[in-house]
Amino acid sequence: TKGCSSLEPDGSDHTVTLIPGDGIGPEISTAVMKIFEAAKAPIRWEERNVTAIKGPGGRWMIPPDAKESMDRSKIGLKGPLKTPIAAGHPSMNLLLRKTFDLYANVRPCVSIEGYKTPYTDVNLVTIRENTEGEYSGIEHVIVDGVVQSIKLITENASRRIAEYAFEYARNNQRSSVTAVHKANIMRMSDGLFLRKCREVAENYKDVKFTEMYLDTVCLNMVQDPTQFDVLVMPNLYGDILSDLCAGLIGGLGVTPSGNIGANGVAIFESVHGTAPDIAGLDLANPTALLLSAVMMLRHMGLHDYGNKIQTACFDTIRDKKVLTKDLGGNSKCSEFTADICRRVQDLD
């Protein structure tokens, strides 16, 4: 497992930068903090706001105290951020991604026992290249009525994501990595991506490597998701597939996500929206943020705490007595949280 760079040698708490976010962000962050406290996890939270400010030279950037905290702690936990329409500054998620070079988006999708969907036994991980590909943002109007969007694939980024995928597979005891591509149509770009994956696979003979067309993956995924293990792919396919897999296990409200950056930075986040219609009403479901926090604990090597909290969360959901509205119940967020806290303490 990846060693945590914020490990204090004297055994004191690990620092984590907490970004509560907007809408239901603050209340679900509070819920997570409560549960961590009940589990007595050795985490010290540093709350920061990342709303963009204009720095010297007119460029938008995240506030310096937020950047300083992340650079120091290396680990972040983030709630949902509001996407500004006419605020003038770019998407905050994009800004974070660029600031910390968050090149890998990792989403483990595991069926939640107790939250029934038509798909059981899903247990896969999507690893998506997060910096280039179709989301390079380079578009031109060639002539009136003809638009060109550029998809960029580079050797370096492809190698980097492939290496991360195989490292992840090895560190988390996953048996195979599948590269998802459309190299029959996009011969050069996806061909380059595929070549890099094949090259990296040579160094990881203990992990099985396969390649599959995007359409075949989609076709098979909805018929039998159990055949997939770790999937690695460029940006757009990753966006679509990771949401498809989230849909298999129950949606964005229960799916964790992690973003891995250069220099050991990792930011874990919930990927649902800010839900402004229920913000402040104690109705939100903190599961997604909680499971992302569990992913964070595992990343830091604190598996025992991670497992304890995850078990408590899943037990509460399986029990069905205090579910929030989106999970099919009508309890409050605080009741749901309190139940998990109680179970965590009982598990000690």
Place this chain on the structure above:
Amino acid sequence: FALYFFLPPPAKYGGRHTVTLIPGDGIGPELLNHVREVFRFSCVPVDFEVVHVNSALETEEDINNAITAIRRNGVALKGNIETKHTMPPSVKSRNNLLRTSLDLYANVMHCQSLPGVQTRHQNIDIMIIRENTEGEYSSLEHENVPGVVESLKIITRNNSLRIAEYAFRLAREKGRRRVTAVHKANIMKLGDGLFLQCCREVASGYPDITFDSMIVDNTTMQLVSKPQQFDVMVMPNLYGNVVSNVCAGLVGGPGLVPGANYGRDYAVFETATRNTGKSIADKNIANPTAMLLAGCMMLDHLKLHDHASSIRNAIFTTMNENRLHTADIGGQGTTSEVVQSVMRIIQSKGQLTAEF
């Protein structure tokens, strides 16, 4: 789904049609043989002109011959032609070349839950109309700097209007209530933004049909949880690839759904998910349903509706009542058993048939 006002009447000589047949690779040849078998048995007045395309060759002579044959006959039935990875990137996908050369701009797929097939979701009835010539499949790529490849996605106003027009006309003709445009305009603001804008413009001319839009990642999430909410969907090329495969998987797999590619002057029919199926080729286990239904779609296009209905009903009876299923949908039947059953049912209805 032929729109009579677009396509000229199919060529007929002596009361018989000539249709180009491209066997392709993998399971294509054997399934198309079964189609011919069933057609011959049912005395369908169609003659097939077979054109082989060798996917191992780097020259484009073969595919150009096929394209010429289709121009001549106007209609084709094809298997999928493999795109070998070992070839240099200058060798483009033959299937894509065929589609763009003949300007088969609309790929139409109708996904319907079949009562005889076990699936996780029921009551699915979605029509997917996918732009078939541009978008991410423009095959325009270059490497400016070593290690950096750019691939161009082209969206044009003309093609977007054209496909939206097709979608709405088809929806109206089939009595459908709602058209959903699938896009990613929040990220690709200019490209998908243009596509969405064109859809909205066309929608304003069809006030009887509801129009809405959905981002592609949300669409896939909705499809796996509540696919019954979708009616007709229209989208650019790549999203069409993803969505059509997801829908095919939801109704039972690649062996069940036929697909059609329509242009202004030509029509080419094939299986919807365009699989080569190399691993199951020549083993008599492939599901012939998709290819047979594609053949029926072709017969409807040629206005041979009685033949089309008779074969289609026989297929559905085999699937839903006799429950004779191949392995891909959980059964143990072989390809030939399914085909024999179809032919037996056709014969039992009392129509003119050839020797068994």
